[in-house]
Amino acid sequence: MKKFVVFFIGLLILFSCGEDKKIDLPKTENLKASIPEIIYEFGYKLNDYKVIKDTIKRGESFGIILDRHHVFYPKINKIAKTIKDTFDVRRVRAGKPYMILAKKDSTEKAQVFIYKDSRATATIVDFQDSTITAYKYRKPxxxxxxxxxxxxxxxxxxxxxxxxxxxxxxxxxxxxxxxxxxxxxxxxxxxxxxxxxxxxxxxxxxxxxxxxxxxxxxxxxxxxxxxxxxxxxxxxxxxxxDEEGNMLRSQFLRSPIKFQYRVSSRYNLKRKIAYYGRVKPHRGTDFAAKVGTPIMATASGTVVESARRGGNGNYVKIRHNNIYSTQYLHMRKRKVRKGQYVKQGDIIGWVGMTGNTSGPHVCYRFWKYGRQVDPFKQKLPSAKPLKKSLKPAYLKFINPLEEQLNNIPYPEKKAPESVKILAQN
Incomplete structure (x- = not known):
């Protein structure tokens, strides 16, 4: 009986001790917080390096940056020479962001240099091993x-x-x-x-x-x-x-200015100059635009004249074939030279006020068989049409696109201000 009492008392003491002594187990969220997030960027695990992000300052060079991060000049010269075909270190520009991946030890020596060409692309120079490499990286x-x-x-x-x-x-x-x-x-x-x-x-x-x-x-x-x-x-x-398979592109652009212009004077053989009170034909079309606006070749061809002369000021003339030629007058500056071949849409100069002109514009002149004509009254040749053999495939290709376009709603009409005021009253 005494043995049983002693055993019972021992159990009570054991349980009472168990109630007083609580073991604090770590919470799940605390465990998660203690595990560092693994970060990858540009193909590197950034957790393995000391990461330094900065922007190239005026007067800084590739060498100055690496030297500041404990890479010495013999190694810098070797890097520059090895990667010159991929990355010319002399062309780093002020204002461009870069990233240094350095050792995570007391030396903090740079291992990788990442030059951000744009938001989507970068040049990576890796010199952490005996092999030096440089390559372009494009973000997905x-x-x-x-x-x-x-x-x-x-x-x-x-x-x-x-x-x-x-x-x-x-x-x-x-x-x-x-x-x-x-x-x-x-x-x-x-x-x-x-x-x-x-x-x-x-x-x-x-x-x-x-x-x-x-x-x-x-x-x-x-x-x-x-x-x-x-x-x-x-x-x-x-x-x-278009919807019938006709190519939108033609042999000539409608204008030598992209779209920010106004036609200030049209081709007119009976134009009367008010100041002199006499008729002086205008054999060109004037496209008024801001000084410095790019002027495009309206069709591909060879530059036959690029000069500054008299009332024309700076001008360029292009021969497109044995039928058509075009001329562009009053340029601020010419970009092409005589004998140069230009493609349709190439910039050949910029709008100016050289020669006889009262405001910034380009006078566009158009020749057909050696005679100046009004380009807007000519039936100009189109580019090559879609081959008949391709038309069935083309029509099948555009069918869902046409349906998609037709289902896009136009914006709702805006009420005139007068209507809005009446509605408020």
């Missing part, structure tokens, strides 16, 4: 298809800007319709729709536009379709065609 780009519709109230630029679209997309649209649409004649109420691509890195950082896959411009109540299509899979050069 996510391409997202977008749809947009807009209405013209003043200019294409203002309409695109109101939709918070980058000017680069405006230029792309202007290039697509450069042969078929006179942007000077856009009217209030004209509308457009676009199917295009936007590019992102890290899912959220916008790095530019991709392809404009399809477009629709409603001008003067007429629909002008444009579809991107590659007619030759070997050459891989895209062109834009």
């Amino acid at each position: 780009i996510k391409v997202v298809e977008k749809e947009i519709a807009g209405e013209i109230y003043s200019t294409l630029s203002e309409a695109m800007d109101s939709l918070h679209l980058n000017p680069n997309l405006t230029y792309a649209v202007a290039d697509i319709y450069a042969w078929t649409l006179d942007f000077y004649k856009l009217q209030r109420g004209d509308k457009f729709k676009l199917i295009y691509e936007e590019k992102f890195i890290d899912d959220t950082i916008f790095v530019g536009y991709g392809k404009v896959k399809a477009a629709l411009f409603n001008h003067n109540r007429k629909d002008l379709y444009a579809y991107r299509f590659i007619p030759d899979s070997i050459k891989g050069i895209p062109e834009y065609y």
Whole structure:
């Protein structure tokens, strides 16, 4: 009996001690917080290095930066010589961001230099081992298809800007319709729709536009379709065609200025100069634009004249073939020389006021069989049409795009200010 009592008392003491003595186990979230996050960037595990991020200052060089991070000049010279075909260290520019991956010890010696060319690309110089390497790195780009519709109230630029679209997309649209649409004649109420691509890195950082896959411009109540299509899979050069397979591009652009211009004076053989009270023919078309606006070759050809002379000021003349030639007068500066071959859309000079002119513009002159004519009254040759054998495949290709375009709603009409005021009253 005594033994049982002693055993029972021992159990009570044991349990009472167990209640008083609590063991604190670590919480799950504390365990997670204590495990460092593993970070990879540019293909490197950043946890293994001391990471230094900075921007190149004025007067700094590749050598100065590495020297500051404990790489000595004999090694710096060896790196520069080894990688010169991939990366010219003399071309590092002030303002560009860079990253140094250094040793995680007392020396903190640089092991990798990462020069950020752009938000999407970088040049990586790795010299942590005996082998020195340099290569280009491009961050994975996510391409997202977008749809947009807009209405013209003043200019294409203002309409695109109101939709918070980058000017680069405006230029792309202007290039697509450069042969078929006179942007000077856009009217209030004209509308457009676009199917295009936007590019992102890290899912959220916008790095530019991709392809404009399809477009629709409603001008003067007429629909002008444009579809991107590659007619030759070997050459891989895209062109834009309408809904019937006709190429939008023609042999000549409608204007030597992209789209920010106005026609200040047209071809007119009976033009009367008010100051002198006499008739003086104007055998050109004047496109008024700001000084410094780029002037484009309206078609491919060979420069036959590039000079400064008399009332023409700085001018360029291009022979396109045995039928057509064009001339561009009053340039601030010429970019091409005699004998040079230029392609359609190449910049040949900039708008100025040289020669006899009362304001900044380019006087565009057009020759046909050696006689100056009005380019807007000529039936100009188109580029090569889509081959008949490709047309069935093309029509099948554009069918879903056409349906997609037609289903994009135009923006709702904005009520005039007078209507808004009446509604408020």
